[in-house]
Amino acid sequence: MAIAAAISVPLTTPSRRSLSSFSNTFRSYSSCFPLQTKTHKLISNSIRNPSFSIISASSMSVEAPEKASAASFLDRKESGFLHFVKYHGLGNDFILVDNRDSMEPRITPEQAVKLCDRNFGIGADGVIFAMPGINGTDYTMRIFNSDGSEPEMCGNGVRCFARYIAELDNLHGKQSFTVHTGAGLIVPEIQEDGKVRVDMGEPILKASDVPTKLPANKADSVVKSKLDVDGVTWNVTCVSMGNPHCITFGVEENQNLQIDELKLAEIGPKFENHAMFPARTNTEFVQVFSPSQLKMRVWERGAGATLACGTGACAVLVAAVLEGRAERICTVDLPGGPLEIEWREEDNHVYMTGPAEVVFYGSVSL
Numbered sequence: 001m002a003i004a005a006a007i008s009v010p011l012t013t014p015s016r017r018s019l020s021s022f023s024n025t026f027r028s029y030s031s032c033f034p035l036q037t038k039t040h041k042l043i044s045n046s047i048r049n050p051s052f053s054i055i056s057a058s059s060m061s062v063e064a065p066e067k068a069s070a071a072s073f074l075d076r077k078e079s080g081f082l083h084f085v086k087y088h089g090l091g092n093d094f095i096l097v098d099n100r101d102s103m104e105p106r107i108t109p110e111q112a113v114k115l116c117d118r119n120f121g122i123g124a125d126g127v128i129f130a131m132p133g134i135n136g137t138d139y140t141m142r143i144f145n146s147d148g149s150e151p152e153m154c155g156n157g158v159r160c161f162a163r164y165i166a167e168l169d170n171l172h173g174k175q176s177f178t179v180h181t182g183a184g185l186i187v188p189e190i191q192e193d194g195k196v197r198v199d200m201g202e203p204i205l206k207a208s209d210v211p212t213k214l215p216a217n218k219a220d221s222v223v224k225s226k227l228d229v230d231g232v233t234w235n236v237t238c239v240s241m242g243n244p245h246c247i248t249f250g251v252e253e254n255q256n257l258q259i260d261e262l263k264l265a266e267i268g269p270k271f272e273n274h275a276m277f278p279a280r281t282n283t284e285f286v287q288v289f290s291p292s293q294l295k296m297r298v299w300e301r302g303a304g305a306t307l308a309c310g311t312g313a314c315a316v317l318v319a320a321v322l323e324g325r326a327e328r329i330c331t332v333d334l335p336g337g338p339l340e341i342e343w344r345e346e347d348n349h350v351y352m353t354g355p356a357e358v359v360f361y362g363s364v365s366l
């Protein structure tokens with residue numbers, strides 16, 4: 001696989017012809033540059049690579065960043081273009097947009113859907129906007145899912161957000177920010193090793209606040225309750241990390257789910273749109289390997305099957321503790337890799353630690 005350092009793509013439906021020239025163009029461009037996870041390296045390689053040339057098709061073009069650097073790219077402000085950086089957290093990928101001069105997202109939900117499309121757009125699980133802080137916070141983070149809906153929070157996204165802010169503001173080493181989100185105050189901290197540790201706040205367990213219509217069975221919360229999905233009875237626990245999650249360790253008669261065998265694309269939408277979840281739901285299917293080692297697959301509200309979900313991993317640990325299956329500090333393995341999660345008894349906050357990486361820098365004409 002190879003990636004481009006700067007891509008320009010118009011945000012209109014491309015013709016068959018321009019699409020094929022784009023894919024040819026992209027292939028020839030791609031062959032110049034092997035995948036590197038650090039885009040700084042990629043840009044400097046492309047600057048040094050003498051075989052690199054400007055290639056353009058009728059309605060789409062891939063352009064050479066001959067004089068580009070990460071910093072100069074981030075400074076670009078031409079009107080009519082959206083400059084972005086694509087990041088991922090364990091394969092959960094996002095288009096990050098510098099929106100620090102306005103509280104109005106630079107693009108509409110409909111445009112986000114087009115940009116997130118993996119065939120006709122850039123390809124991503126969501127678009128994240130870095131906005132001015134409110135209520136005394138340093139920044140505000142908003143996000144559109146790939147279906148254009150707006151969730152309250154995104155765990156992998158906030159780690160990418162922290163790394164993006166550090167890059168925009170040219171910050172190095174250990175850094176911490178306060179971020180206003182739809183889930184309230186979130187505090188990411190970039191560590192010396194580049195990973196991001198996030199104070200995700202307190203989990204919400206009250207059934208009506210998750211929200212779920214399932215009746216509360218443990219204080220105000222829904223723990224190991226029965227949920228009928230197409231005639232099959234699942235045991236579920238409902239947790240909100242600002243956004244809603246339904247966590248299951250198995251069906252009524254078998255609590256040892258073999259998650260690799262699940263037909264996620266078939267079962268996922270049935271949970272997402274179940275009548276018991278008035279705001280739809282994210283769903284995590286979990287296998288317990290030991291009290292400190294969990295493995296999950298996720299079907300995300302508004303994004304489908306993703307390689308990782310940070311809020312999901314936090315919700316999974318909370319559910320596992322509530323069901324007596326795990327300790328308060330766990331490694332949660334996701335298809336894209338592991339996250340370290342702690343639900344701390346002293347402050348009732350959940351802490352998540354994991355990576356966030358640049359994929360590439362790009363521009364799209366609006």
Ligand SMILES: N[C@@H](CCC[C@H](N)C(=O)O)C(=O)O
Nearest residue numbers: 151154155156243309310311
């Ligand atoms: N992938 C995210 C969650 C993104 C939001 C979710 N799809 C929702 O609608 O709640 C994460 O890492 O937390």
